[in-house]
Amino acid sequence: MELEGLVIKCVGGFYTVNTAQEPVICRARGRFRKEGVSPCAGDRVRVQRETDGSWALSEVLPRKNHLVRPPVANLDRLFVVASLRGPAVNLALVDKTLAVAEINHIEPVVVFTKTDLDDPGPLLEIYRLAGIKCCKVCAQRGEGIEQVRELSAGRVSAFLGNSGVGKSTLLNALFPGLGLETGEISRKLGRGRHTTRHVELYPLPGGGYAADTPGFSTFDLERYRLTDKEQLVRGFREIERFSKDCRFTSCSHTCEKGCAVLKAANEGKIAGSRIENYGAMYQEIKGVKKWEQKSKHV
Template identity: 80%
Template sequence: MELEGFVIKCLGGFYTVETAQGMVTCRARGRFRKDGISPCAGDRVTVQADGGSGALIEILPRKNHLVRPPVANLERLFVVASLRDPAVNLPLIDKTLAVAEVNGVEPVVIFTKIDLGDPGPLLETYRLAGIECCAVCSERGEGLAQVRELAAGKVSAFIGNSGVGKSTLLNAVFPGLELETGEISQKLGRGRHTTRHVEFYPLPEGGYAADTPGFSTFDVERYKLTDTEQLVAGFREIERFSHDCQFTSCSHTCEKGCAVLRAAAEGKVAKSRIESYGAMYQEIKGVKKWEQKNKHV
């Protein structure tokens, strides 16, 4: 029986697919490997099912696809950061947001552990950029209703450093998930990985939310963020002011009369966002056009 379905998780070469006839555990046809395509969580697929097992035979067209975490067809990406243990890493947040923006995924920034500090200045940074923000304390239940409302009816993923509390947050927002959580390593000052693969969970209000493995580094070349012109689209407030620049070739890093730098000087763009943009620009400006075409997606 041929069925369409939604890939809930990928683990050990097996794909768990939700279909109208129930869950089907599949192996992928060999031609995917030959074509250099890997099914991933979030894919809409066609399977040949025989009871609870079968073969994954086709990946339907994707709206978008992220490499890390490997996930497709996202509508919303929740970028989770903690105020302490581990400390906020603004460049990492901004790189992740840029990936969401250029892939057509609506980003949301969540600051956890607000009982350990004041999230006010950080919230202002991203609200100034026009990005939705949440401030939460999972233990005290603060801010959970906002997260629940934003996730309802959407295909979403929660992403961030190890130890920021993604699994704890999901358990608090959606009681019943019972996701494994870990402690912070006092020696290393960062979280231990408890989530080892991407898995989507159906939500009571409709939609799906995925918990993802934590990470601490970010390779922009793996995300097609190697084009300086495209990079501007990853920073919505910089793109907005860039239209007023005198020169179409303005890099928005040092040019005299740059409308973006003027807006930053006037407090209309957060200093940390300009710094993140500038650092990413320097990181990728040397990548040649022909190299960009050959980067692995």
């Protein structure tokens, strides 16, 4: 007997798969390890019943996108969550995460939490210029919750951000009944404790799924396949837009005289933090050779 379904949780080598008939818990066939395939939450898969009555994950169907960290596939939207205080907004992390979404063809949304502690106005303007949707949320007061709920309805979405920004708190406010564990901020370190330890998709009342993901405090570009400097521009939509007017076909958009992107930045059409973070990422990956890129894209 064979069924198709959606992987909603992966823990300790066991996969929980939602099928049209019933949820099943199974292990993956041994050939996946030999082929270098790791099933993950969000995968559409086929499962087969074994002669002993157990289930085995037999096939991973083609993915439309896939993130390495957190391991999740087939996302429609990526909500990049950043808090205004405790911890303060790290725009470099936000822009790196947005670039991951853009390059993987996932619609990004920036969510600023803890808006009772500070004014998100200047930050909203940065991403308004970029053409990226933004939400401002205070989970305790219920402010902005409905906008995020509408954007996630009927879609497969993940909520991603560094530790302590309030992803689980936000999801609990969005969908009462989930009961996700939340943690306090470490005063000594100024960041959150990791309360989410694996990726799990939660079915939403209005259809679709939302993934809570482990927080992070550092960002390895190689693990996200952001090692091709020529493709990096696709991760910054407003930079890509102005790059089409650039007279230099091989322009890096970081220092060249007469560059259309830098001209737009000087005219205030691209936020300073965005062009700065693009340049920092370009410098970080410019030394990676083509053959190294292929070896890292696993």
